Amino acid sequence: MEATTPAPPRPKKGRSSDALLEALLYAGAAIVLVATVYPLYFIAIASFSDPSAVGNGQVWLYPRGFTLDGYKELLKHANIWVGYRNTILYTVTGTLIGLAVNVSAAYALSRRDLVGRKAITLFFIFTMFFNGGLIPTFLTVRDFHLYDTFLVMVLPFSVAVFDIIVARTFFRTSIPAELWEAAQLDGCGNLRFYVRIVLPLSKAVIAVLALWFAVGQWNSYFNALIYLQNKDLFPLQLILRDILITNQMQSSMGTGEAAQIALRLANMLRYSVIIVSTIPIMCAYPFVQKYFNKGVMIGAVKE
Amino acid sequence: MNHRAASGNWQRAFGRVGRNWGLYLLLLPAVILLLIFTYRPMYGVMIAFKDFSPALGITGSPWAGLKYFEKFFHSYQFSITIRNTLLISLYSFATFPIPIVFALLVNQLRANRFKRAFQTLTYMPHFISTVVVVGLLLILLSPGNGLIGQLYGLFGAKAPNLMGSSALFSSVYVWSDVWQHTGWDSIIYLAALSAVDPSLYEAATVDGASRWQKIRFIDIPMLLPTAITLLILRVGGLLGVGFEKAYLMQNNLNLSGSEVISTYVYKIGLMSAQYSFSAAINLFNTMINFVLLVLVNRIARKYSEHSLW
Incomplete structure (x- = not known):
């Protein structure tokens, strides 16, 4: 399909300043794109990963220690x-x-x-x-x-x-x-x-x-x-506020094994709940885009 | 105008009102809602000048004059909330050109598929709720195991606690806004750019203009009217840092940098139920914003042909 798309007209003799601008342009666009999308992508892969792998910084490009525990926690x-x-x-x-x-x-x-x-x-x-x-x-x-x-x-x-x-x-x-x-x-x-x-x-x-x-x-x-x-x-956002913000400040205080397990579950829940609450409204846009x-x-x- | 002509005008006007009764019916729901939930509270603003007690009602409560305004001016929180509000809104005001630059950039992208994907992906954060954005900030900026903590860790450095610092509060607030809304805010400028007559570019090419010159002398002037309109509207909200995000980002560690007028109004009014005091602070805020709006609109009208009214 791509071959049939006519290439946009370009000046025959590109000025060197124009070529430089073009290179800078696409480099800039790529940086902006990564900076915008990566935080969301990170949450998505973290929601399928073992929280200790996330905590150790092993999750960068794809999920590590694949698990659906975060989503199971959601059901509770x-x-x-x-x-x-x-x-x-x-x-x-x-x-x-x-x-x-x-x-x-x-x-x-x-x-x-x-x-x-x-x-x-x-x-x-x-x-x-x-x-x-x-x-x-x-x-x-x-x-x-x-x-x-x-x-x-x-x-x-x-x-x-x-x-x-x-x-x-x-x-x-x-x-x-x-x-x-x-x-x-x-x-x-x-x-x-x-x-x-x-x-x-x-x-x-x-x-x-x-x-x-x-x-x-x-x-x-x-x-x-x-x-x-x-x-x-209560709408979803108020519940989210408890899970993502109010509890986050409390849970970071505790120590001991029980607190560790609770913290682990709380962390997983945090990722999965962001995904589940945000996907539906993001899906609305493409329908209206035109x-x-x-x-x-x-x-x-x-x- | 003589009497007969005047009465004729009135008759015609009434005739048109009668013929268009359907239009007034269409307006009715919006007008009623505004009357009750926006205009009635405006009347209620007078509690800022009263010692309001719910039992006595708005009209029955005794007058207090400017007591609550003075109380605010002399309070310890006055300088803190004003300073924080001004700092955050001026800071955020300074990021005003970013969506313009962004639109100019997108407009230069020639590869159509890449352009479309780029736009759709950069609009995405706009659809995330404030609650989730602040939740994201807490996760990513956590100095221990957040993304920022790990990034600093790579260099063997200890990450600053961005969410617990009053000095850095405004930066986190403003730049996360930029992250979230730049793509979306650029739509309006892109629309303006799409209205540029292509023959202008062709003529410029014939005259040997470089790409940069086309941006400078065609695109930017094209965006100016839109930019000025939006700029004036922004100034009207200069002393109005939104409640939602500031309140969510607040914690005990950053409070001296994060208490803004709107969060203070909420705490005084609904958490400690000092209705009159809260209304007075709110009214003071609204008045300043209105004065700023009128002032800037006047300046804009004087120095360019663009203004709101």
Whole structure:
């Protein structure tokens, strides 16, 4: 296959400075690539290795003393799986709510015949720079009886103004005003036009926003830390925080044989849990990659 | 404008509002959510000027004037949190050109397959959660058996405890951010570069421009408007080091270098329940950020044609 790909045109007589630049370029790219990927690769191979081999520095390029103990250890921790389930639920509902709320608002704001458009836009933009801050927001959530509920994770903070601006710009540039005028003549109302015409034409921007919401939901721990108390509602990230950070600081204190074994298991668990919690969300990106074209992204900077 | 024309305008406007009621319905959920969970708390900010007690409510609590602001200014934590916050955000601000350089580099890669693989792989860390990133740092930077410990061990040296040092906290914070987000942050610049008219490069080649000259005189000017917009937005957050990562990276050893305004607000507000004091610190922070944003936008408007508004 490679032979059929035409070689990119090159200047016939390359200047020596250009050749040097080319060499530096690929050398730089290679260094950047290794520096970016190696830490992740290391965790992956360490998760399949004997922890003492990892501790001795024998694991560099491939797993040593292959074992699945880390993953078996994972199965023993019920709270990880409860967290996993919760995170999936939060991610799915949060993404759906986020899309419904923000894409709809963005479409309305993209219409130039919307009376009061400037004022409403300002109403949204203002919140990018000003907010009540932690405590007043916390008190409000409590006043509305959302503290320690499923809903607090997916509803109150689902408005994303930056995403609205991106989607609004997309609608402006890719849904021609004539389309609405024609639909209107046929007696089509705004809502029907939005659902039947606008949404099907906007898969690209919807896919991009869905990815942003899903990644945000999957990875966030702040709202859970502030607004949740019931362990059965904890998302994966809060459980991970215990395993990776809070316990790490404690376990490094102990000595003695029992402590050694516990430390060994804790170490293995740490690698496997990183892999299991991170792979799903990383897999989401390639599906959406094709939509990250200039159309959507330039919209983000233009306005 | 005479009376009749004015009333005609109003009628037309009302007509358009009525005809477009569907659009207002589409806006409704977002507007309601913002009103309740963003604007109502803004009203609640007044507890920063009150001796708030939950039993009396926001309006019922007695006024305290600027008591809590003064308390913060005179507190031992004031200079520490401000210094740490400023240091970390200025440090991180200084890494602002890195995604630009990165985008220029990617844009120069000719081998298409390599380019695509390079991009996909360098975006990956962006999708890792803050919790996992800090967990990674703890594993890799452990002076005993972490990667860094082994690296120093090769040279027979003893590795510094990067995660337990207040002096090195900002470096670890900023460079791990660079590691995580550079690839992703460059997307926006790459999009801007893909909009360059190819005939510009052709013309430059005909004129005998070197590759470096094409970067210098075509690519970089092309990126400038995007860079300035993002720069201004960054300045608006200058006194706002995010809570999530700083809080996770904190431990007893590095606390004097890692306590920033947002983590302090959390501790005062939710851990020791001093609501008014916490709200006052938070408000002070927001005000400074807003002033900075307005200031920089004004400067940008004066010296170039690019600004936010």
